[in-house]
Amino acid sequence: MKALRIEHVGSLDDLEVRDVDDEPLQPNTVRIAVEAAGVNPSDVGVVLGHFPQVTLPRTLGRDFAGRVVEGPPELIGKAVWGSGGGTLGITRDGTHAEHVVLPIDAVIERPAVLSAQEAAVAGVPYVAAWSALVELGGFAVGQWAVVSGAAGAVGAAAVSLAKALGGHAIALVLSTDDLRPLDGLGAEAVLRSDADDVPATVHELTGGKGADVALNGVGAPVFTMLADSLAKCGRMVIYSAAGGRETPFNLFDFYRRRQQFFGLDTAQFDLAEIARLYEKFSPLFASGAIKAPPIAAIFPLARAPEAYELVKSGISGKVAIVPTGAPEGGAASAAAAASPSKSDAASVPALA
Numbered sequence: 001m002k003a004l005r006i007e008h009v010g011s012l013d014d015l016e017v018r019d020v021d022d023e024p025l026q027p028n029t030v031r032i033a034v035e036a037a038g039v040n041p042s043d044v045g046v047v048l049g050h051f052p053q054v055t056l057p058r059t060l061g062r063d064f065a066g067r068v069v070e071g072p073p074e075l076i077g078k079a080v081w082g083s084g085g086g087t088l089g090i091t092r093d094g095t096h097a098e099h100v101v102l103p104i105d106a107v108i109e110r111p112a113v114l115s116a117q118e119a120a121v122a123g124v125p126y127v128a129a130w131s132a133l134v135e136l137g138g139f140a141v142g143q144w145a146v147v148s149g150a151a152g153a154v155g156a157a158a159v160s161l162a163k164a165l166g167g168h169a170i171a172l173v174l175s176t177d178d179l180r181p182l183d184g185l186g187a188e189a190v191l192r193s194d195a196d197d198v199p200a201t202v203h204e205l206t207g208g209k210g211a212d213v214a215l216n217g218v219g220a221p222v223f224t225m226l227a228d229s230l231a232k233c234g235r236m237v238i239y240s241a242a243g244g245r246e247t248p249f250n251l252f253d254f255y256r257r258r259q260q261f262f263g264l265d266t267a268q269f270d271l272a273e274i275a276r277l278y279e280k281f282s283p284l285f286a287s288g289a290i291k292a293p294p295i296a297a298i299f300p301l302a303r304a305p306e307a308y309e310l311v312k313s314g315i316s317g318k319v320a321i322v323p324t325g326a327p328e329g330g331a332a333s334a335a336a337a338a339s340p341s342k343s344d345a346a347s348v349p350a351l352a
Helices: 041-048 116-135 151-162 198-205 220-229 251-256 270-288 301-312 331-337
Strands: 001-004 015-020 029-039 064-070 079-082 097-102 143-148 166-174 189-192 210-217 230-236 260-263 295-300 318-322
Touching: 001 301, 015 301, 029 116, 029 301, 041 301, 064 097, 064 116, 079 116, 079 270, 097 270, 116 151, 116 210, 116 230, 116 270, 116 295, 116 318, 143 151, 143 198, 143 220, 151 166, 151 270, 189 198, 198 220, 210 220, 220 230, 220 251, 230 295, 295 301, 301 318
Parallel strands: 143 166, 143 210, 166 189, 210 230, 230 260, 295 318
Antiparallel strands: 001 015, 029 064, 029 097, 029 318, 064 079
């Protein structure tokens, strides 16, 4: 089969689509014909050497949508989707290939409302957003969330989830030049981290209370303003330090306001944990309450290195690979029209 492989890390120039042997099917596994696969900043990070745990040589890719072609008879032909956490494309051969072999318990039937391409780009953003907002942030009906990096894929997914779960979202961006990912998501307000008094505005919007949850997908530059935006007993979840790793920390305010801060690294999740999260947010896709991120470009597998370059450039919108070739008007036209996002560039999580 064809697969996007790396023999060593360090440069995108070394990416190569080559012929590799199909992985043997082991007990309790299935073989999936990949119909589409998302390309995430973390995939680029693997190639550049940002994941010390990667084992080589390796087929890249974490997110996918496809159909089961080998395994238990009751699963053959099932339309499935999934993501790899800290294994696929890192310590286990990934999804930027014609086939991928996965444990049965890592395979989730995909909602019929999603095309293969839509399903393929939704995984990493919604795994991170759900984990941050719900699993760690404890977000509930009627609560308020302030989401940094909201123009990025994870941030936009978090805004969408907050609304779908019956709450309120305040989007925080660095620039309003490109807010397409937030179109139609219903954020109560869009604030600029470089121009607005974020804590004062958040408290005003929430009737003086402050936000119940703050999501920090940027790092140090927004840490203090997010902490100051929180209500008493508010929670901040930090899932990136791309914008800076160190920041002053007011211990007095922290304990007097009974705040909670959490760290999230989805690259440490195993396949079973990822599948559990998919089972939780899949019904929201099926009902139409949330939607897949917008797709900016689609490439055939043969041109996968170009897809990686586009993601590295900071393009706004998701990029997908299709092993059987790009649909009409796909890769070439979309890539030519796309430009790097001028929104919160640091908002793209290092591990998402």
